[in-house]
Amino acid sequence: MLTKTLDQQQLKAVCNVLAHTSLGFTKTELSRLLQQSQIALVDDGCSNNGYTYTIGSNKRDWLYNCLANEVNTSKSIQRIYDFIIKALNPVAFTGESYREKYNHILEETNKVLLLAGLLVNHEGRLIEVVQAKTLDEVDRRVNHLKRELYNRAIHSEVQKYCIKDYLRKDYYDAVFEATKGLAERVRQITGLTTDGGELFQKAFVKGNPYLFFNTMQTDSEKSEFIGVKELMEGIFHLLTNIWMSAIECLINYRCKEDRRNYT
Incomplete structure (x- = not known):
């Protein structure tokens, strides 16, 4: 009992x-x-x-x-x-x-x-x-999403930047933080200080890239290299555009509310 x-x-x-x-x-x-x-x-x-x-x-x-x-x-x-x-x-x-x-x-x-x-x-x-004392402890012990993530050996860099948001089921922030983390990881490896498209273009510049993961000797390897670079740029630009659109919608909404309050 x-x-x-x-x-x-x-x-x-x-x-x-x-x-x-x-x-x-x-x-x-x-x-x-x-x-x-x-x-x-x-x-x-x-x-x-x-x-x-x-x-x-x-x-x-x-x-x-x-x-x-x-x-x-x-x-x-x-x-x-x-x-x-x-x-x-x-x-x-x-x-x-x-x-x-x-x-x-x-x-x-x-x-x-x-x-x-x-x-x-x-x-x-x-x-x-054992009785849990805090909500953070509850999440660590209960959340099946976390167990699934760790069971799949999710990369430590992903854990670092977005796992807390993901476990809170704040998926927008999880994706946004993961995207920022991608740029930060590239800066850490290359020593570059730029951001966005400029960062990825410079890090993966043809001829003398800061980052490379194959010998770039064959057409297939060159296509793979370009594909990864364009994928990273696309991810970053997509999230940036969504974020800016959200801010613009919020500003427009507040402006409409302000006008309504003054009429």
């Missing part, structure tokens, strides 16, 4: 994950899981007498009320744990189309549980673990 428990905020956070509007379980699915765990379904306040209709509690609040009522009634959290185990049973997600949903729910639930010293492993078992 597990000895660690969930406080009110942690229980609420678990409900927010499991009953998420689009990424969590449906109310029908939650009702079935609650009944399987012998947890009573509380009234959600929804009513319809033919004349008036009352919406009632949202799905997250309703689930929390069900779980809180169970704890208050039984003075135990064991059925709550049974509910979480049933919800994250991998057998229910064997279909390929359900894998992404399972990975998301498992990861987000474990982010909450780790702060209580608990974890649902990939076998679907709820176990006690």
